[in-house]
Amino acid sequence: MKSGIVWGLVCLAAVSAAGTLRAEDAPQNASPGAAQDASQSAAKVCEVPNSLLTTESLLPKVTEAVKSGHPLDVLVIGSRSSTILGSEANAYPARLQASLKERLARTTINVFVEIQPKKTAEETASGLVKLMEAKKPTLVIWQTGTVDALRSIDPDDFRNAVDEGIVALQKAGADVILMNPQYSPRTEMMISVPPYVDNMRVVAQQHDVPLFDRFAIMHQWNDQGDFDLFSTSPGIELAKRVHDCLAQALAQFVVDAAHLGPAQN
């Protein structure tokens, strides 16, 4: 009923707070997961501080599937920012599959992608039950918020829609990871993303669901100069590199949240 603009303030500050924290995180950044990562060279350009990849929420179904040797079916539901037009194989869902395979060598990994362009969280949420019946994934990564921000949907309605969506996904028997919008400095002045980022954080907390903070991670990369996200026409290479890095971070996030790190595996 009320809108969560205050959360917007929180997020903005949190992002800048993270900025100061990160400097301290950097030296000890080589986490056990990343250290054994075969594609470490790629990870070096786009390191993500542990603070952005730690979550207290768990992924019990993923843990169970991997430990019992079952295949791990991951469904990515998202809008246009979950793909690269004309280069889907380089978008983060495909890269996630590769990266998860490297990390969980003994598990069969299938990543499916369901792109729903121009759909708000509410429109997506209403179709989730059907989608789940068709695919029956172990893990759903739900990327949302961008379309809602573009259309300035009432943040309360957005929060309720995400809330309903998570309930539907969990009822269908899947673990859920939420992924928030991209950090897009050039459109920052036109799209007010923070209220949606913050409402997602609230819902994630309420349902004890891990939140992959794409917004803060990309903000961090831009700040520390890994990527120039301000660039006006960088071509498709930048998109590929960013997606690859996102996939690395996301894979680590999944492995950590499901407690499948090298020590536990």
Place this chain on the structure above:
Amino acid sequence: MASAGEPARASAISLPAVGERELRLDLFRGLALWLIFIDHLPTGLLTWFTLRNYGFSDATEIFIFISGYTAAFVYGRAMLESGFVVATARVLRRAWQIYVAHVFLFTIFLAEISYVATSFDNPLYSEEMGIMDFLKQPDVTIVQALLLRFRPVNMDVLPLYIVLMLSLPLILALMRWKPDITLALSALLYVVTWEYDLYFSAYPNGFWAFNPLAWQLLFVFGAWCALGGAKRMSRVLSSPVTLSLCFAYLFASFCVTLTWYLPQLGHVVPRRIEQWMYPIDKTDLDVLRFAHFLALAAVTVRFLPKDWPGLKSPWLKPLILCGQHSLEIFCLGVFLAFAGHFILAEVAGGAALHALISLSGILIMCGMAWIISWYKHVADKSASRKGIAANADMAGGG
């Protein structure tokens, strides 16, 4: 909440003596303008100095309250001296000025967006670029902007201000009759707005980011204080009970705010209270925000007396000057925030450039306030030589 000074006449409305200027109002309005400017820039070092990091309310509350106070002060006097019709005409003229200022800012925004849209081609952000779609239908967008229904990010305060100014004649007329009942009616409207979820719709969808039906409470409260309410409240304000309540609330609010930045502290706030409290709504001026502003104001009035010599110090002069020309400086601040965004985007500078932009923005605002003030001073001098009465807008008209 400043005391209104000596009543000018024995009517329901009492006004401070002519020529007496409440510098504290100017000071805090100037401060609010600086903070709004910083909040409109991307997050940076200076953002940590803004009010919203230390409690529920922020600079917008200060700005709207003081605007209500000064508007009632200036136009309330006009209403006493020249009657309802003339005062209304003057209020409308002011509202028109604000409207023109808003449209001017929108034009600048449009120019900037169009520039960004034509040069921006990043496959990574093909989705986000959809926001430029509105440029494809300028017929609809521009008309909606003129109707105040299409407002880009950061352009929400002036439309609120325009609606509040349009309602000012009614507020003043009611205040002249029974100030307390006016305030009660305003509170009633606030409650009804919350109860029935009333709002102003926006284009292409959504609603006004500041709901005038809720924010009017702060504006009317400012007017009520200006017209004698503050004086009547002075006994309550000076009581130690009020003071300790205010401090307790400010402290509690600070602690809650702290948990937003340090999520580790999250468990300190009991879940029950959390559920009741969140979200703290800015659109509809949450009661918690309003209360936070009241507590801040009460403490400020208590510890910053009207005749505090610091108000005359040259160090505070820039702030006071900015507060005295609030409309101009507000618009300049919005423009500078646009420009700042633009420079940061084009140059892709780091924290140092960011801080430089923030500081130079504030310096430009002060410089402009100084020039306007100098010009008005000169213009008034020549006007009074010719025997023309000074413009009441000088007194910080809204």
